[in-house]
Amino acid sequence: MHTFLPFQVDLEHFIEKLQNHINGNTKHVEELLAIKEKNYANFVRPLGMSGERLEEFFTPLSHINAVCNSEKTQEVYSQALPIITEYSTLLSQNLAIYEAFKEIQAKEASNLNQEQKRVLELNILHFELSGAHLDAKTKERLQEINLRKSELSNDFSQNLLDATNAYEYIITDPNDIEGLPQSDIENAAFDDEGVTKYRFTLQMPSYIAYMTYGKNETIREELYKAYVTRAPQNEAIIEEILALRDEMSKLLGYENYATYSLASKMAPDNKTVLDFLRTLASKSKKQAQKELAQIQKLSPNPLRSFDTAYYGELLKKEQYELDEELYRPYFEQQNVLHGMFEFLDKLFGIGFEKIEEPLWDPKASAYYLYVQGRLKAKIYFDLEARKNKRGGAWMHNWQSHARDEKDKEHLASAFVVCNFPPSNANTKSLLRHDDVVTLFHEMGHTLHHLLSDVNENEVSGVNGVEWDAVEFPSQFLENFAYEPKVLQMFAKHYKSGEILPDAMIQKLVDAKNFLSALGMLRQLEFSLFDFLLHTEPHTAQEMQELLDTIRKETSLITPPSYNKFQNGFSHIFAGGYAAGYYSYKWAEVLSADAYYNIIDEGVFESHTAKRYRDIILKKGGSQSMQELFFELMQREVKPENLLRLNGIEG
Numbered sequence: 001m002h003t004f005l006p007f008q009v010d011l012e013h014f015i016e017k018l019q020n021h022i023n024g025n026t027k028h029v030e031e032l033l034a035i036k037e038k039n040y041a042n043f044v045r046p047l048g049m050s051g052e053r054l055e056e057f058f059t060p061l062s063h064i065n066a067v068c069n070s071e072k073t074q075e076v077y078s079q080a081l082p083i084i085t086e087y088s089t090l091l092s093q094n095l096a097i098y099e100a101f102k103e104i105q106a107k108e109a110s111n112l113n114q115e116q117k118r119v120l121e122l123n124i125l126h127f128e129l130s131g132a133h134l135d136a137k138t139k140e141r142l143q144e145i146n147l148r149k150s151e152l153s154n155d156f157s158q159n160l161l162d163a164t165n166a167y168e169y170i171i172t173d174p175n176d177i178e179g180l181p182q183s184d185i186e187n188a189a190f191d192d193e194g195v196t197k198y199r200f201t202l203q204m205p206s207y208i209a210y211m212t213y214g215k216n217e218t219i220r221e222e223l224y225k226a227y228v229t230r231a232p233q234n235e236a237i238i239e240e241i242l243a244l245r246d247e248m249s250k251l252l253g254y255e256n257y258a259t260y261s262l263a264s265k266m267a268p269d270n271k272t273v274l275d276f277l278r279t280l281a282s283k284s285k286k287q288a289q290k291e292l293a294q295i296q297k298l299s300p301n302p303l304r305s306f307d308t309a310y311y312g313e314l315l316k317k318e319q320y321e322l323d324e325e326l327y328r329p330y331f332e333q334q335n336v337l338h339g340m341f342e343f344l345d346k347l348f349g350i351g352f353e354k355i356e357e358p359l360w361d362p363k364a365s366a367y368y369l370y371v372q373g374r375l376k377a378k379i380y381f382d383l384e385a386r387k388n389k390r391g392g393a394w395m396h397n398w399q400s401h402a403r404d405e406k407d408k409e410h411l412a413s414a415f416v417v418c419n420f421p422p423s424n425a426n427t428k429s430l431l432r433h434d435d436v437v438t439l440f441h442e443m444g445h446t447l448h449h450l451l452s453d454v455n456e457n458e459v460s461g462v463n464g465v466e467w468d469a470v471e472f473p474s475q476f477l478e479n480f481a482y483e484p485k486v487l488q489m490f491a492k493h494y495k496s497g498e499i500l501p502d503a504m505i506q507k508l509v510d511a512k513n514f515l516s517a518l519g520m521l522r523q524l525e526f527s528l529f530d531f532l533l534h535t536e537p538h539t540a541q542e543m544q545e546l547l548d549t550i551r552k553e554t555s556l557i558t559p560p561s562y563n564k565f566q567n568g569f570s571h572i573f574a575g576g577y578a579a580g581y582y583s584y585k586w587a588e589v590l591s592a593d594a595y596y597n598i599i600d601e602g603v604f605e606s607h608t609a610k611r612y613r614d615i616i617l618k619k620g621g622s623q624s625m626q627e628l629f630f631e632l633m634q635r636e637v638k639p640e641n642l643l644r645l646n647g648i649e650g
Ligand SMILES: [Zn+2]
Pocket: 441, 445, 471, 474
């Protein structure tokens, strides 16, 4: 008997059922808190499972709202969201739960297994990072800080948005748009009393189009200057945000905001993060200089900040551009999907079996996943673009592998959603290579969730995995989409059956690595700036000095002094990336390192691949990825393998 939930959403009665569910949960929590002798089995696991069941009930609604969006799904979803949020906020502020966790941790420490210890650790940490355990006065100040911080982030975004919208550059001379792609020209064109003119703005597609293809350097400079001087009033906002973050971290017992940020992440300490970023920077520099020299050859004048995208594009056209259309026939969707299954079976020993059952769309499909012949999980694919489906690609976990209060085993399930070209009776869905990479990426997340053997739902699969490690399994798998031995399994011309020639595979790799060292340095500049900025409070002037110092290491062209990129750095001042921007590179390094171990062992002969399955995938969030990674590799991570992956000779 398996325990998969049937996929169904009763939109008519959803809110009523949700309310009942939450009322039931609330009562259940009260009953649990009333238990005199609380322990892991009678308190922690039942509480975890009640959260799990609520998630299981809610997930199909958010899934259907994303893939079969209608007025009805929107209405139900927007009614449901505040109900769920209110419930989880109440739980996260319930100090009695925190105290019960602490008590059980102290009392039962020696009897608990690793998974159970981790559940307690993470729950307690979660409470403590919000200051729930502190005295009333401190809590009040934390609340004020949080409120002010969210106002400031909001103002930051608003100022940026206003500045972006307020600017336009009108081109009247058709010579100035020569060389732009037709679609960008059409987007820019408008009629002014019978004369066609072209409007460029600071909105991403428009700005990028001119900076990449626009041959008039005066216009490029003008646009660039407007872009990097947006929202000067954000400088004061940043000062205040930084001061508040510093105060908050100290109230919570951390030396600075960077240390606070790392408390819930895989990276062990500030020094490790900084060393890691600096190692990559110093090893990328030589090649970045070579890349810049290549671009320089195409420009009559010394390159300036607003020239590199333009001349970089010329270089790409000359040497690296590949015609996606030539590749598509080799990547027919069903060939790719089944080829990926075959690859995963050879690498990890897992099998897939299609299930016939009605789903939300005739194009969606479901499969059972087997590990060494034993039913392990269920996976849903919804791969084609259609109306009323949200764009992009993602994995959405539904059920988690767990044992419930009665020790009954629950199996995991997840949805993989992409937006590939639609197929019909006459037309196959032919993918770009980028689409193949996307499918592998999402499958990496999916396997991380589905192959879990963890018995505690809160740290099973992707649950409880540190923020800076979440992209490790996805990027790991994505790397194989460039590996000839893997591509040869499914990259077959859908008409002739011819296998994708090696030269075409090499071209994919070369195009991926085009100007990779320059790109690497740029990301490292952002990461170093973000991290160092959060190691102590900075005034606006100190912040500029910090940026200038970092740029000496990472910028091969010194930006003009009017460049105030920081005033538009939304990731860290209006998003969730503060002292966390390094995570992009961090997860890439883990994935490249594990990947090359497997490649160097001959891919399918690799024993590291099986160990990866048994350590990284099976153990999910039950241990810090720092420990799991060490267990896998028997050594610390080697950043050099990311350089190798990007074709950078460090
Ligand atoms: Zn991802």
